[in-house]
Amino acid sequence: MKLNPIHIVGGGMAGSEAAWQIAQAGIPVVLHEMRPVTGTFAHQTSDFAELVCSNSFRSDDHENNAVGLLHWEMRAAGGLIMEMGDRHQLPAGGALAVDRHAFSAAVTERLTSHPLIEIDRAEVSGLPPADWGSTIVATGPLTSASLAQAIRAATGEESLAFFDAIAPIVYADSIDMSRAWFQSRYDKGDTEEERTAYLNCPMNREQYDRFIDALLAAEKSEFKDWEKDTPYFEGCLPVEVMAERGRETLRHGPMKPVGLTNPHNPTEKPYAVVQLRRDNALGTLFNIVGFQTKMKYGAQTEVLRLIPGLEEASFARLGGIHRNTFLNSPRLLDGQLRLKSHPHIRFAGQVTGVEGYVESASMGLLAGRLAAAEALGQRLDPPPFTTAIGALVNHITGGADARTFQPMNVNFGLFPPLEDARGGRRGRKERYKAYTDRAKAEFTAWLGAAAQPGGPAAQAAQ
Numbered sequence: 001m002k003l004n005p006i007h008i009v010g011g012g013m014a015g016s017e018a019a020w021q022i023a024q025a026g027i028p029v030v031l032h033e034m035r036p037v038t039g040t041f042a043h044q045t046s047d048f049a050e051l052v053c054s055n056s057f058r059s060d061d062h063e064n065n066a067v068g069l070l071h072w073e074m075r076a077a078g079g080l081i082m083e084m085g086d087r088h089q090l091p092a093g094g095a096l097a098v099d100r101h102a103f104s105a106a107v108t109e110r111l112t113s114h115p116l117i118e119i120d121r122a123e124v125s126g127l128p129p130a131d132w133g134s135t136i137v138a139t140g141p142l143t144s145a146s147l148a149q150a151i152r153a154a155t156g157e158e159s160l161a162f163f164d165a166i167a168p169i170v171y172a173d174s175i176d177m178s179r180a181w182f183q184s185r186y187d188k189g190d191t192e193e194e195r196t197a198y199l200n201c202p203m204n205r206e207q208y209d210r211f212i213d214a215l216l217a218a219e220k221s222e223f224k225d226w227e228k229d230t231p232y233f234e235g236c237l238p239v240e241v242m243a244e245r246g247r248e249t250l251r252h253g254p255m256k257p258v259g260l261t262n263p264h265n266p267t268e269k270p271y272a273v274v275q276l277r278r279d280n281a282l283g284t285l286f287n288i289v290g291f292q293t294k295m296k297y298g299a300q301t302e303v304l305r306l307i308p309g310l311e312e313a314s315f316a317r318l319g320g321i322h323r324n325t326f327l328n329s330p331r332l333l334d335g336q337l338r339l340k341s342h343p344h345i346r347f348a349g350q351v352t353g354v355e356g357y358v359e360s361a362s363m364g365l366l367a368g369r370l371a372a373a374e375a376l377g378q379r380l381d382p383p384p385f386t387t388a389i390g391a392l393v394n395h396i397t398g399g400a401d402a403r404t405f406q407p408m409n410v411n412f413g414l415f416p417p418l419e420d421a422r423g424g425r426r427g428r429k430e431r432y433k434a435y436t437d438r439a440k441a442e443f444t445a446w447l448g449a450a451a452q453p454g455g456p457a458a459q460a461a462q
Protein backbone atom coordinates (compact mmCIF):
# COMPACT_ATOMS: atom_id res chain seq x y z
CA MET A 1 0.00 0.00 0.00
CA LYS A 2 1.43 3.40 -0.98
CA LEU A 3 1.05 5.83 1.88
CA ASN A 4 0.91 9.61 1.58
CA PRO A 5 3.43 11.43 3.76
CA ILE A 6 2.35 13.02 7.02
CA HIS A 7 3.58 16.62 7.29
CA ILE A 8 5.00 17.91 10.56
CA VAL A 9 5.60 21.61 11.15
CA GLY A 10 8.32 22.27 13.74
CA GLY A 11 11.29 20.06 14.59
CA GLY A 12 11.47 20.76 18.33
CA MET A 13 10.81 18.36 21.20
CA ALA A 14 7.32 17.40 20.00
CA GLY A 15 7.84 17.49 16.23
CA SER A 16 11.01 15.36 16.43
CA GLU A 17 9.28 12.70 18.53
CA ALA A 18 6.21 12.70 16.27
CA ALA A 19 8.37 12.30 13.16
CA TRP A 20 10.17 9.35 14.74
CA GLN A 21 6.97 7.57 15.82
CA ILE A 22 5.39 7.95 12.37
CA ALA A 23 8.47 6.87 10.43
CA GLN A 24 8.92 3.86 12.74
CA ALA A 25 5.33 2.88 11.90
CA GLY A 26 6.41 2.70 8.24
CA ILE A 27 4.81 5.96 7.06
CA PRO A 28 6.73 8.68 5.21
CA VAL A 29 7.15 12.07 6.89
CA VAL A 30 7.96 15.56 5.63
CA LEU A 31 9.39 17.55 8.55
CA HIS A 32 9.27 21.35 8.04
CA GLU A 33 11.63 23.28 10.31
CA MET A 34 12.26 27.00 9.85
CA ARG A 35 15.66 27.13 11.55
CA PRO A 36 18.31 28.16 10.48
CA VAL A 37 16.54 30.12 7.71
CA THR A 38 14.30 31.86 10.27
CA GLY A 39 15.31 31.88 13.94
CA THR A 40 13.62 32.46 17.29
CA PHE A 41 14.96 34.61 20.11
CA ALA A 42 15.76 31.51 22.20
CA HIS A 43 17.08 28.83 19.82
CA GLN A 44 20.80 29.02 19.04
CA THR A 45 21.40 26.15 16.60
CA SER A 46 19.75 24.47 13.64
CA ASP A 47 19.54 21.11 15.43
CA PHE A 48 16.28 19.33 16.06
CA ALA A 49 15.02 19.08 19.64
CA GLU A 50 17.19 21.93 20.87
CA LEU A 51 16.83 22.55 24.62
CA VAL A 52 16.29 26.29 24.83
CA CYS A 53 17.04 26.75 28.52
CA SER A 54 17.82 24.22 31.25
CA ASN A 55 19.32 20.84 30.31
CA SER A 56 17.11 18.88 32.72
CA PHE A 57 14.26 16.49 31.97
CA ARG A 58 13.47 16.77 35.73
CA SER A 59 12.83 13.81 38.05
CA ASP A 60 13.53 10.32 36.74
CA ASP A 61 11.79 8.63 39.70
CA HIS A 62 9.14 6.58 37.91
CA GLU A 63 7.71 5.15 41.15
CA ASN A 64 6.91 8.32 43.07
CA ASN A 65 6.94 11.18 40.60
CA ALA A 66 4.60 12.01 37.71
CA VAL A 67 7.41 13.34 35.46
CA GLY A 68 9.45 10.18 36.12
CA LEU A 69 6.38 8.15 35.19
CA LEU A 70 6.09 10.11 31.94
CA HIS A 71 9.73 9.18 31.18
CA TRP A 72 8.86 5.55 31.84
CA GLU A 73 5.89 5.58 29.47
CA MET A 74 7.84 7.30 26.68
CA ARG A 75 10.65 4.76 27.03
CA ALA A 76 8.11 1.91 26.91
CA ALA A 77 6.72 3.39 23.68
CA GLY A 78 10.16 3.48 22.03
CA GLY A 79 10.46 7.27 22.29
CA LEU A 80 13.43 8.87 20.53
CA ILE A 81 13.70 11.80 22.95
CA MET A 82 14.07 9.47 25.96
CA GLU A 83 16.46 7.12 24.15
CA MET A 84 18.78 10.00 23.22
CA GLY A 85 18.31 11.61 26.64
CA ASP A 86 19.39 8.37 28.34
CA ARG A 87 22.32 7.98 25.99
CA HIS A 88 23.63 11.50 26.70
CA GLN A 89 22.79 11.63 30.38
CA LEU A 90 24.89 13.67 32.83
CA PRO A 91 25.12 12.99 36.58
CA ALA A 92 22.33 14.93 38.35
CA GLY A 93 21.15 13.00 41.40
CA GLY A 94 17.56 11.78 40.91
CA ALA A 95 17.02 14.05 37.90
CA LEU A 96 17.72 13.25 34.28
CA ALA A 97 20.06 15.94 32.95
CA VAL A 98 21.53 15.68 29.48
CA ASP A 99 24.48 16.98 27.49
CA ARG A 100 22.39 19.39 25.42
CA HIS A 101 24.63 19.53 22.33
CA ALA A 102 25.26 15.78 22.11
CA PHE A 103 21.55 15.13 22.74
CA SER A 104 20.23 17.42 19.98
CA ALA A 105 22.95 16.34 17.56
CA ALA A 106 21.97 12.69 18.13
CA VAL A 107 18.25 13.40 17.57
CA THR A 108 19.16 15.31 14.38
CA GLU A 109 21.33 12.48 13.12
CA ARG A 110 18.58 9.87 13.73
CA LEU A 111 15.94 11.93 11.92
CA THR A 112 18.04 13.06 8.96
CA SER A 113 19.33 9.52 8.30
CA HIS A 114 15.91 7.87 8.48
CA PRO A 115 14.92 6.71 4.98
CA LEU A 116 11.26 7.70 5.48
CA ILE A 117 11.92 11.25 6.73
CA GLU A 118 12.33 14.16 4.32
CA ILE A 119 13.49 17.46 5.81
CA ASP A 120 12.26 20.82 4.53
CA ARG A 121 14.13 23.78 6.05
CA ALA A 122 11.51 26.50 5.56
CA GLU A 123 9.00 28.47 7.58
CA VAL A 124 5.38 27.43 7.13
CA SER A 125 3.70 30.82 7.25
CA GLY A 126 0.04 29.91 6.77
CA LEU A 127 -2.34 27.26 8.02
CA PRO A 128 -1.27 23.92 6.46
CA PRO A 129 -3.47 23.44 3.38
CA ALA A 130 -5.95 20.57 3.14
CA ASP A 131 -4.08 19.10 0.16
CA TRP A 132 -1.13 18.30 2.48
CA GLY A 133 -3.45 15.78 4.11
CA SER A 134 -2.70 14.74 7.66
CA THR A 135 -0.46 17.37 9.31
CA ILE A 136 0.89 17.90 12.82
CA VAL A 137 1.66 21.45 13.94
CA ALA A 138 4.30 21.41 16.70
CA THR A 139 5.71 24.92 16.49
CA GLY A 140 6.03 25.47 20.22
CA PRO A 141 5.88 28.49 22.52
CA LEU A 142 7.76 30.61 19.95
CA THR A 143 5.59 29.79 16.92
CA SER A 144 6.51 32.23 14.13
CA ALA A 145 4.37 35.36 13.97
CA SER A 146 2.85 34.68 10.55
CA LEU A 147 1.76 31.14 11.44
CA ALA A 148 0.40 32.35 14.80
CA GLN A 149 -1.59 34.99 12.94
CA ALA A 150 -3.01 32.36 10.56
CA ILE A 151 -4.00 30.10 13.49
CA ARG A 152 -5.69 33.04 15.22
CA ALA A 153 -7.59 33.92 12.06
CA ALA A 154 -8.81 30.33 11.74
CA THR A 155 -9.72 29.79 15.40
CA GLY A 156 -10.80 33.22 16.69
CA GLU A 157 -9.21 36.08 18.62
CA GLU A 158 -9.46 34.54 22.06
CA SER A 159 -8.20 31.11 21.05
CA LEU A 160 -4.46 31.67 20.88
CA ALA A 161 -2.68 33.23 23.85
CA PHE A 162 0.75 34.87 23.70
CA PHE A 163 1.34 35.06 27.44
CA ASP A 164 1.18 32.46 30.08
CA ALA A 165 -0.11 34.21 33.22
CA ILE A 166 -0.18 31.36 35.66
CA ALA A 167 -1.77 31.58 39.05
CA PRO A 168 -0.30 29.01 41.47
CA ILE A 169 -2.13 25.67 41.56
CA VAL A 170 -2.62 23.84 44.85
CA TYR A 171 -3.42 20.17 45.51
CA ALA A 172 -6.92 20.11 47.05
CA ASP A 173 -5.94 17.55 49.67
CA SER A 174 -3.25 19.85 51.09
CA ILE A 175 -5.72 22.65 51.95
CA ASP A 176 -6.71 22.93 55.62
CA MET A 177 -10.52 22.69 55.53
CA SER A 178 -10.80 23.57 59.22
CA ARG A 179 -9.98 27.14 58.06
CA ALA A 180 -11.20 27.27 54.44
CA TRP A 181 -14.76 26.79 53.18
CA PHE A 182 -16.63 26.37 49.89
CA GLN A 183 -18.87 29.26 48.82
CA SER A 184 -19.37 31.47 45.75
CA ARG A 185 -19.77 35.19 46.45
CA TYR A 186 -23.42 35.95 47.34
CA ASP A 187 -24.10 32.22 46.86
CA LYS A 188 -24.47 32.93 43.15
CA GLY A 189 -25.40 30.07 40.84
CA ASP A 190 -28.30 27.86 39.86
CA THR A 191 -26.82 24.60 41.08
CA GLU A 192 -25.19 23.56 44.34
CA GLU A 193 -21.96 23.05 42.40
CA GLU A 194 -21.99 26.67 41.17
CA ARG A 195 -22.92 28.01 44.61
CA THR A 196 -19.87 26.25 46.06
CA ALA A 197 -17.48 26.79 43.17
CA TYR A 198 -14.84 28.63 45.25
CA LEU A 199 -12.74 27.74 48.23
CA ASN A 200 -12.26 30.72 50.55
CA CYS A 201 -9.35 31.46 52.87
CA PRO A 202 -10.14 34.32 55.30
CA MET A 203 -7.66 36.87 56.71
CA ASN A 204 -8.06 39.24 59.62
CA ARG A 205 -6.40 42.66 59.48
CA GLU A 206 -3.17 41.54 61.11
CA GLN A 207 -2.81 38.57 58.75
CA TYR A 208 -3.53 40.80 55.74
CA ASP A 209 -0.87 43.32 56.78
CA ARG A 210 1.70 40.59 57.31
CA PHE A 211 0.82 39.11 53.92
CA ILE A 212 1.14 42.44 52.04
CA ASP A 213 4.51 43.12 53.72
CA ALA A 214 5.79 39.70 52.64
CA LEU A 215 4.46 40.16 49.10
CA LEU A 216 6.19 43.53 48.75
CA ALA A 217 9.46 42.23 50.17
CA ALA A 218 9.56 38.97 48.15
CA GLU A 219 12.23 38.47 45.51
CA LYS A 220 10.83 38.83 41.96
CA SER A 221 12.05 37.94 38.47
CA GLU A 222 12.37 40.71 35.90
CA PHE A 223 10.43 40.83 32.64
CA LYS A 224 12.78 40.17 29.72
CA ASP A 225 13.15 42.99 27.17
CA TRP A 226 11.20 41.12 24.49
CA GLU A 227 8.39 40.49 26.97
CA LYS A 228 8.06 44.16 27.89
CA ASP A 229 6.93 45.09 24.36
CA THR A 230 4.17 42.49 24.22
CA PRO A 231 0.93 44.23 25.11
CA TYR A 232 -0.95 41.21 26.38
CA PHE A 233 -0.36 41.32 30.09
CA GLU A 234 -2.17 44.52 31.16
CA GLY A 235 -5.25 42.40 31.81
CA CYS A 236 -3.46 40.06 34.17
CA LEU A 237 -1.22 42.18 36.39
CA PRO A 238 1.04 40.30 38.77
CA VAL A 239 -0.38 40.23 42.29
CA GLU A 240 2.69 42.02 43.70
CA VAL A 241 2.29 44.84 41.15
CA MET A 242 -1.29 45.29 42.38
CA ALA A 243 0.03 45.42 45.96
CA GLU A 244 2.61 48.04 44.94
CA ARG A 245 -0.21 50.26 43.68
CA GLY A 246 -1.54 50.57 47.24
CA ARG A 247 -1.83 48.39 50.35
CA GLU A 248 -5.61 48.19 49.99
CA THR A 249 -5.67 47.47 46.23
CA LEU A 250 -5.89 43.69 46.64
CA ARG A 251 -8.62 44.00 49.27
CA HIS A 252 -10.69 45.85 46.66
CA GLY A 253 -9.66 43.45 43.89
CA PRO A 254 -9.17 39.67 43.96
CA MET A 255 -9.12 39.56 47.78
CA LYS A 256 -12.33 41.50 48.44
CA PRO A 257 -14.14 40.01 51.44
CA VAL A 258 -17.71 40.67 50.24
CA GLY A 259 -20.62 38.25 49.81
CA LEU A 260 -19.05 35.57 51.99
CA THR A 261 -19.73 34.15 55.46
CA ASN A 262 -17.13 32.07 57.20
CA PRO A 263 -18.98 29.01 58.64
CA HIS A 264 -16.04 28.38 61.02
CA ASN A 265 -16.54 31.85 62.55
CA PRO A 266 -19.86 33.31 61.32
CA THR A 267 -19.91 36.37 63.58
CA GLU A 268 -16.57 37.82 62.46
CA LYS A 269 -16.37 39.37 58.97
CA PRO A 270 -13.03 38.60 57.32
CA TYR A 271 -10.86 41.61 56.44
CA ALA A 272 -9.80 40.00 53.16
CA VAL A 273 -10.41 36.65 51.46
CA VAL A 274 -8.21 34.69 49.10
CA GLN A 275 -10.33 32.61 46.71
CA LEU A 276 -9.33 29.38 45.01
CA ARG A 277 -11.19 27.98 42.05
CA ARG A 278 -11.43 24.40 40.88
CA ASP A 279 -8.83 23.84 38.15
CA ASN A 280 -9.88 20.43 36.81
CA ALA A 281 -13.05 18.39 36.51
CA LEU A 282 -11.75 15.90 39.08
CA GLY A 283 -11.65 18.63 41.74
CA THR A 284 -8.15 17.60 42.82
CA LEU A 285 -6.49 20.91 41.85
CA PHE A 286 -7.38 24.52 42.72
CA ASN A 287 -5.86 27.73 41.35
CA ILE A 288 -5.52 30.85 43.49
CA VAL A 289 -7.73 33.38 41.72
CA GLY A 290 -5.94 36.50 40.44
CA PHE A 291 -2.58 35.43 41.86
CA GLN A 292 -0.45 35.39 38.70
CA THR A 293 2.98 36.44 39.91
CA LYS A 294 6.60 37.11 39.05
CA MET A 295 7.80 36.15 42.55
CA LYS A 296 10.71 33.72 42.47
CA TYR A 297 9.70 30.16 43.33
CA GLY A 298 11.29 30.00 46.81
CA ALA A 299 9.75 33.32 47.84
CA GLN A 300 6.42 32.30 46.37
CA THR A 301 5.91 29.23 48.54
CA GLU A 302 6.89 31.19 51.65
CA VAL A 303 4.46 34.03 50.92
CA LEU A 304 1.56 31.79 49.83
CA ARG A 305 1.85 29.63 52.94
CA LEU A 306 1.03 32.75 54.99
CA ILE A 307 -2.54 32.44 53.66
CA PRO A 308 -4.73 30.85 56.37
CA GLY A 309 -5.64 27.33 55.19
CA LEU A 310 -2.57 27.08 52.94
CA GLU A 311 0.06 26.75 55.69
CA GLU A 312 0.76 23.17 54.55
CA ALA A 313 -0.12 23.64 50.88
CA SER A 314 1.55 21.51 48.22
CA PHE A 315 1.76 23.16 44.84
CA ALA A 316 1.12 21.30 41.58
CA ARG A 317 2.46 24.35 39.84
CA LEU A 318 3.84 27.68 41.01
CA GLY A 319 2.80 30.94 39.39
CA GLY A 320 4.59 32.79 36.63
CA ILE A 321 4.19 35.10 33.68
CA HIS A 322 6.15 34.55 30.50
CA ARG A 323 5.85 34.63 26.74
CA ASN A 324 4.16 31.49 25.45
CA THR A 325 2.01 30.83 22.41
CA PHE A 326 -0.68 28.27 23.18
CA LEU A 327 -4.14 27.27 22.03
CA ASN A 328 -7.31 27.11 24.05
CA SER A 329 -7.15 23.35 23.51
CA PRO A 330 -10.16 22.33 25.66
CA ARG A 331 -12.31 24.31 23.24
CA LEU A 332 -10.49 23.78 19.94
CA LEU A 333 -9.10 20.24 19.91
CA ASP A 334 -10.85 16.89 19.94
CA GLY A 335 -9.62 13.92 21.98
CA GLN A 336 -7.39 12.91 19.03
CA LEU A 337 -5.57 16.30 19.23
CA ARG A 338 -7.24 17.36 15.95
CA LEU A 339 -8.42 20.91 15.32
CA LYS A 340 -12.20 20.48 15.35
CA SER A 341 -12.66 23.05 12.57
CA HIS A 342 -9.86 21.60 10.35
CA PRO A 343 -9.57 17.91 11.28
CA HIS A 344 -6.64 17.26 8.92
CA ILE A 345 -4.51 19.30 11.36
CA ARG A 346 -3.33 17.91 14.69
CA PHE A 347 -1.46 19.97 17.25
CA ALA A 348 1.31 18.69 19.51
CA GLY A 349 3.78 20.00 22.08
CA GLN A 350 3.75 23.15 24.12
CA VAL A 351 1.36 24.92 21.72
CA THR A 352 -1.40 22.56 22.96
CA GLY A 353 -1.06 23.93 26.50
CA VAL A 354 1.24 21.43 28.12
CA GLU A 355 4.38 22.85 29.69
CA GLY A 356 7.90 21.43 29.75
CA TYR A 357 10.34 19.53 27.53
CA VAL A 358 9.09 16.03 28.31
CA GLU A 359 5.40 16.97 28.41
CA SER A 360 5.85 18.55 24.96
CA ALA A 361 7.71 15.51 23.62
CA SER A 362 5.04 13.18 25.04
CA MET A 363 2.30 15.03 23.17
CA GLY A 364 4.44 14.64 20.02
CA LEU A 365 4.68 10.92 20.71
CA LEU A 366 0.93 10.64 21.08
CA ALA A 367 0.07 12.85 18.07
CA GLY A 368 2.52 10.82 15.97
CA ARG A 369 0.94 7.51 16.99
CA LEU A 370 -2.60 8.82 16.49
CA ALA A 371 -1.76 10.21 13.03
CA ALA A 372 0.02 6.98 12.06
CA ALA A 373 -2.94 4.84 13.11
CA GLU A 374 -5.33 7.09 11.18
CA ALA A 375 -3.14 6.87 8.05
CA LEU A 376 -3.27 3.10 8.30
CA GLY A 377 -7.05 3.10 8.61
CA GLN A 378 -6.92 1.99 12.24
CA ARG A 379 -8.72 3.43 15.22
CA LEU A 380 -6.43 4.24 18.13
CA ASP A 381 -7.69 5.95 21.24
CA PRO A 382 -5.30 7.82 23.54
CA PRO A 383 -4.13 5.86 26.61
CA PRO A 384 -6.51 5.89 29.60
CA PHE A 385 -6.25 8.94 31.84
CA THR A 386 -4.88 6.81 34.67
CA THR A 387 -1.55 7.02 32.76
CA ALA A 388 0.69 10.11 32.59
CA ILE A 389 0.23 10.64 28.84
CA GLY A 390 -3.50 9.92 29.11
CA ALA A 391 -3.92 12.29 32.08
CA LEU A 392 -2.18 15.11 30.20
CA VAL A 393 -4.14 14.72 26.98
CA ASN A 394 -7.38 14.35 28.91
CA HIS A 395 -6.61 17.60 30.77
CA ILE A 396 -5.86 19.69 27.70
CA THR A 397 -8.70 18.35 25.57
CA GLY A 398 -11.48 18.35 28.12
CA GLY A 399 -10.53 17.97 31.79
CA ALA A 400 -9.47 21.63 32.15
CA ASP A 401 -11.89 24.53 32.21
CA ALA A 402 -11.68 26.30 28.81
CA ARG A 403 -12.50 29.69 30.41
CA THR A 404 -9.41 29.71 32.61
CA PHE A 405 -7.16 27.36 30.66
CA GLN A 406 -3.45 27.77 31.38
CA PRO A 407 -0.56 25.48 30.41
CA MET A 408 0.08 22.51 32.68
CA ASN A 409 2.95 20.29 33.77
CA VAL A 410 2.22 16.63 34.38
CA ASN A 411 1.30 16.04 38.05
CA PHE A 412 -0.67 13.52 40.11
CA GLY A 413 -3.53 15.99 40.53
CA LEU A 414 -4.49 15.18 36.91
CA PHE A 415 -4.95 11.48 37.71
CA PRO A 416 -8.30 10.03 38.82
CA PRO A 417 -8.05 9.48 42.59
CA LEU A 418 -7.62 5.93 43.89
CA GLU A 419 -10.60 4.71 45.88
CA ASP A 420 -8.84 3.35 48.94
CA ALA A 421 -5.63 5.43 48.97
CA ARG A 422 -4.77 7.36 52.12
CA GLY A 423 -5.36 11.11 51.67
CA GLY A 424 -3.34 14.11 52.88
CA ARG A 425 0.38 14.76 52.85
CA ARG A 426 1.14 11.73 55.07
CA GLY A 427 -0.34 9.20 52.66
CA ARG A 428 1.45 10.75 49.71
CA LYS A 429 4.29 8.29 49.23
CA GLU A 430 2.01 5.26 49.31
CA ARG A 431 -0.54 6.97 47.07
CA TYR A 432 2.00 8.00 44.42
CA LYS A 433 3.38 4.47 44.20
CA ALA A 434 -0.17 3.17 43.74
CA TYR A 435 -0.74 5.73 40.96
CA THR A 436 2.42 4.72 39.11
CA ASP A 437 1.73 0.97 39.49
CA ARG A 438 -1.74 1.45 38.05
CA ALA A 439 -0.42 3.68 35.23
CA LYS A 440 2.31 1.22 34.20
CA ALA A 441 -0.11 -1.70 33.98
CA GLU A 442 -2.62 0.30 31.95
CA PHE A 443 -0.02 1.89 29.66
CA THR A 444 1.47 -1.53 28.93
CA ALA A 445 -2.01 -2.84 28.06
CA TRP A 446 -2.59 0.17 25.76
CA LEU A 447 0.70 -0.43 23.93
CA GLY A 448 -0.16 -4.13 23.66
CA ALA A 449 -3.60 -3.42 22.20
CA ALA A 450 -2.08 -1.10 19.57
CA ALA A 451 0.32 -3.87 18.55
CA GLN A 452 -2.40 -6.59 18.25
CA PRO A 453 -2.89 -8.36 14.91
CA GLY A 454 -4.76 -5.79 12.82
CA GLY A 455 -3.58 -2.99 15.17
CA PRO A 456 -1.53 -0.08 13.80
CA ALA A 457 1.91 -1.53 14.46
CA ALA A 458 1.03 -4.88 12.88
CA GLN A 459 -0.39 -3.27 9.79
CA ALA A 460 2.68 -1.01 9.37
CA ALA A 461 4.99 -3.99 9.38
CA GLN A 462 3.24 -5.55 6.36
Ligand SMILES: Cc1cc2nc3c(=O)[nH]c(=O)nc-3n(C[C@H](O)[C@H](O)[C@H](O)COP(=O)(O)OP(=O)(O)OC[C@H]3O[C@@H](n4cnc5c(N)ncnc54)[C@H](O)[C@@H]3O)c2cc1C
Binds near residue numbers: 011014040123
Ligand atom coordinates in the same frame (compact mmCIF):
# COMPACT_ATOMS: atom_id res chain seq x y z
C1 LIG B 1 12.62 30.80 26.71
C2 LIG B 1 12.05 29.45 27.10
C3 LIG B 1 12.68 28.69 28.06
C4 LIG B 1 12.17 27.43 28.42
N1 LIG B 1 12.82 26.69 29.36
C5 LIG B 1 12.38 25.45 29.67
C6 LIG B 1 13.10 24.64 30.60
O1 LIG B 1 14.12 25.05 31.12
N2 LIG B 1 12.62 23.41 30.90
C7 LIG B 1 11.49 22.92 30.33
O2 LIG B 1 11.11 21.77 30.61
N3 LIG B 1 10.78 23.67 29.45
C8 LIG B 1 11.19 24.92 29.10
N4 LIG B 1 10.49 25.71 28.21
C9 LIG B 1 9.17 25.26 27.76
C10 LIG B 1 9.11 24.15 26.70
O3 LIG B 1 9.22 22.94 27.34
C11 LIG B 1 10.09 24.20 25.59
O4 LIG B 1 9.88 25.39 24.89
C12 LIG B 1 9.96 23.00 24.61
O5 LIG B 1 11.04 23.08 23.74
C13 LIG B 1 8.65 22.94 23.87
O6 LIG B 1 8.68 21.90 22.90
P1 LIG B 1 7.93 22.08 21.50
O7 LIG B 1 8.31 20.95 20.63
O8 LIG B 1 6.50 22.31 21.75
O9 LIG B 1 8.52 23.45 20.91
P2 LIG B 1 10.02 23.74 20.43
O10 LIG B 1 10.97 22.79 21.05
O11 LIG B 1 10.24 25.21 20.62
O12 LIG B 1 9.95 23.41 18.87
C14 LIG B 1 9.20 24.17 17.97
C15 LIG B 1 9.96 24.23 16.66
O13 LIG B 1 9.12 24.79 15.66
C16 LIG B 1 9.89 25.66 14.86
N5 LIG B 1 8.93 26.61 14.24
C17 LIG B 1 8.22 27.59 14.84
N6 LIG B 1 7.40 28.19 13.95
C18 LIG B 1 7.59 27.55 12.75
C19 LIG B 1 7.02 27.70 11.46
N7 LIG B 1 6.08 28.61 11.20
N8 LIG B 1 7.46 26.89 10.44
C20 LIG B 1 8.42 25.94 10.68
N9 LIG B 1 9.00 25.77 11.90
C21 LIG B 1 8.58 26.56 12.92
C22 LIG B 1 10.90 26.26 15.81
O14 LIG B 1 12.04 26.73 15.14
C23 LIG B 1 11.21 25.07 16.73
O15 LIG B 1 12.29 24.32 16.25
C24 LIG B 1 10.97 26.95 27.82
C25 LIG B 1 10.33 27.74 26.86
C26 LIG B 1 10.87 28.98 26.49
C27 LIG B 1 10.16 29.80 25.44
